[in-house]
Amino acid sequence: QVQLVESGGGLVQAGGSLRLSCGASGRTSSVSAMAWFRQAPGKEREFVAAMHWRSENTYYADSVKGRITISRDNAKNTVYLQMNSLKPEDTAVYYCAARTYYSETYTNTGFYNFWGQGTQVTVAS
DSSP states (O other), rough: OOEEEEOOEEETTTOOOOOEEEEEESSSGGGOOOEEEEEEETTTOEEEEETTTOOOOOETTTTTTTTTTEEEEEGGGGEEEEEOOOGGGOEEEEEOOOEESSOOOOSSSGHHHHHOEEEEEEEEE
16 A cells, blocks of 8 residues: 655645645555646546656646656655646646556556545636
């Protein structure tokens, strides 16, 4: 089992920045990839960014490229999502996800077997 806890959400003005954190515990040595997804009210959960754990290759949704960066701190078993130039359409609950098996698919919620509880991000216009 892998436990994930997100933090860092909040209210920010458009154009501002936030950094989300996702702390992992449990069988973290078995993690092969971690990702961030988000879900706005009335919408499906959508992919934001992901990182392959061993290679540190990163993947981003087109809507966030150039504004959002996924990174990690191995010593702290923590993944970050640095969000800059935030827009009102970035408003959503942001979820951290992890998987413990091999896959080359990063953008689908079905390919992650552990999830955090989510953290709310609200961008005011």
